[in-house]
Amino acid sequence: MAAEPVRIDDPADPRIAGFVSIRERDLTGREGLFIAEGTVVLRMLGQAQARANGFAAEAILLLESRLAGIAEVLAAFPPEVPVYIASQAVFDAIAGFNMHRGVLALGRKPSAQVGASLLGRLPGTSLVLAGCGLSNHDNVGSIFRNAAAFGADAVFLDETSCDPLYRKAIRVSVGSVLTVPFSRAMAGEAMLRGLAEAGFEIWGLSPRGQVSVAAIPPARRIALVLGTEGEGLPEHILASFRTARIPQRPGLDSLNVATASGIALYQIALAMGRVA
Amino acid sequence: MAAEPVRIDDPADPRIAGFVSIRERDLTGREGLFIAEGTVVLRMLGQAQARANGFAAEAILLLESRLAGIAEVLAAFPPEVPVYIASQAVFDAIAGFNMHRGVLALGRKPSAQVGASLLGRLPGTSLVLAGCGLSNHDNVGSIFRNAAAFGADAVFLDETSCDPLYRKAIRVSVGSVLTVPFSRAMAGEAMLRGLAEAGFEIWGLSPRGQVSVAAIPPARRIALVLGTEGEGLPEHILASFRTARIPQRPGLDSLNVATASGIALYQIALAMGRVA
Structure with a gap:
């Protein structure tokens, strides 16, 4: 009351x-x-x-x-x-x-402890997003909205990504930043290593990805990694993990990162049998 | 020069x-x-x-x-x-x-004649978008960007949709409104009837759609119909044509219409063999 x-x-x-x-x-x-x-x-x-x-x-x-x-x-x-x-x-x-x-x-x-312990609290079968250098509040808000729509268990943002609790990001997320657990603290590579050690298959999303997102095999735990719009994921991350691309027409500008996250999440959530 | x-x-x-x-x-x-x-x-x-x-x-x-x-x-x-x-x-x-x-x-x-003659100029194998009541310039810009990324041949907007040549829509589209042919003139239902008479299979995108977008069969000509965010497509349009939905978690708020258009276009372009 x-x-x-x-x-x-x-x-x-x-x-x-x-x-x-x-x-x-x-x-x-x-x-x-x-x-x-x-x-x-x-x-x-x-x-x-x-x-x-x-x-x-x-x-x-x-x-x-x-x-x-x-x-x-x-x-x-x-x-x-x-x-x-x-x-x-x-x-x-x-x-x-x-x-x-x-x-x-x-x-x-939430306190910093809530974010720090997030990885340990994830269920055995998990789909998570990881963002490196996501600096646009609109995009981050949209990405959380997509994460909620496709049932992602958490969003991990590196320390260079912007705060999802910025007013505009909350609004664009339609409040999903309050329901999808997230952390934002670590350097990108350490964050991805931590996910890999916790049994996550790491897939970087990139226009130069090795396979189509439609070919990502289902797994118990999958982390989809997103880079900043324009630059994309840094080379050392693309070189360290497997990468996937969204089939599209060749051109100057690829898809917006939020739209790309929606397409990749849709495809992975389907493959993992999490939506139908 | x-x-x-x-x-x-x-x-x-x-x-x-x-x-x-x-x-x-x-x-x-x-x-x-x-x-x-x-x-x-x-x-x-x-x-x-x-x-x-x-x-x-x-x-x-x-x-x-x-x-x-x-x-x-x-x-x-x-x-x-x-x-x-x-x-x-x-x-x-x-x-x-x-x-x-x-x-x-x-x-x-371009002159109004360019838009009016668009339907007649489309290639035999075509993928087009049709928008009814798309009133948000950001969404319209994003939709054109997606249309370009997945090689859509044209965008048809009904007379209640907003102008894609509004400054912000152009910017969000990353200029795609200048390269993807479009028209914006007719009432929604007449526009869709015209597409159907020109041999287009009409698919309305709706959270209440009959089949998954992954189940849309390939065809020579497909028109994907988008409604306004919030309200969605009007009942008389949903009742007159086939409809598809994007598999997702149940919840209060569905995907943003621009993201939804990207996912559906991706899936249809794959089915039609237009991207790989």
Whole structure:
């Protein structure tokens, strides 16, 4: 049962300080916190918190007109999570721009320990994604959405990849970053070695891959490795592991990395019998 | 051989009036014209113009520091196309925002006749996309990029779909909207009837599709039909044609329509033997 809503009339009210100028602050990051936008993402944050997977809401801020429509979503949060409501003018003054969605939550990220122990918690039969140098928030968000659609068990990002809990990445993922377990800490090669030692068959996705993604044989554990758009995976990674390509017309520009991840995941999930 | 560059020092110079405040003007549209951004898109505009497929550059505006680096791209344009150069300050004052790419072209769209006669010009063996109510410019741009990657012969958009020659759609398509022939004029159902009468097997893509996309049999002519994100294809279209789905985990949100188009095109292009 959610908390009783508290009305905010002053954009400088210290209780909603965490929501002030979210657009600018998002770019600089904030320790341990993230901003979730929109009803769908709020619903997934509630589900994540209920499953005790490390995520927690610190506070919720709503346009007053949205309150009635999302009562059922709010009901998933414990009463300790404050729910603030504001008029459109106050809401926009807080957020720093016109937020027509009118639904925001300030969330707390899981601790670093949750990410560090992820590999050990994976099931015996696993399909995971690994990203090296994924620096575009849109792409990372889309990749998580694809991971959820095809039932990937986890996403491992190297330390040079961007934060999936950046506001825009969360939105593009339609909240999947809150449900697909992930870690982001290690150097790319160490991360892939760790996966290989844990029994994962490692497949790098590259336009110059050795075989078609349709020819990746099923295995108990498969890790699909994605590189940054443009550059692709670095040579030392392509040389150390098996690689697959998506059959396509020759041309200057290959597929977007998020679309490519969707096609490869689809094909591997089919091969592993995880979707039908 | 391109024209000799002309230096612009006054943002109000009438010769570059077509580039003024492109961000705002793009939203309202401009008859018959479009804005192309970036070196890759400029290169494709040059190729499109050279192939006489209806596209033509009206003028090119460059940051002076970019001139030397793209001489080879400029060489594809005839000398009648003026090339203007400007300092960063003047360039930004013209465009209305900081344009770090520094490469713009004002292009002319093909005439309506080119779109209207598209169906009759398709080869005997064809794979085309048809879009009904695709209103998001990012998605439309991505869909064209996928169409190019998998060698689709054309894209047919209904009259409620958005303009693929909107600046952002062109950019996301990486210029593919200039190379994949398209039309955008008819009501959705009439458009699909026309394709069916021209011998196309019509397959609607839907999370509720009858068969897996992997089960779409090869045919001489196939049209893959995409609906708007969220709503999907309208019932009367789903009921009138065969439908296919992408195998995935059950959940609230299905795949993004652009990613879904990539997966379905990949699978159909493989079945038709168009990629390997």
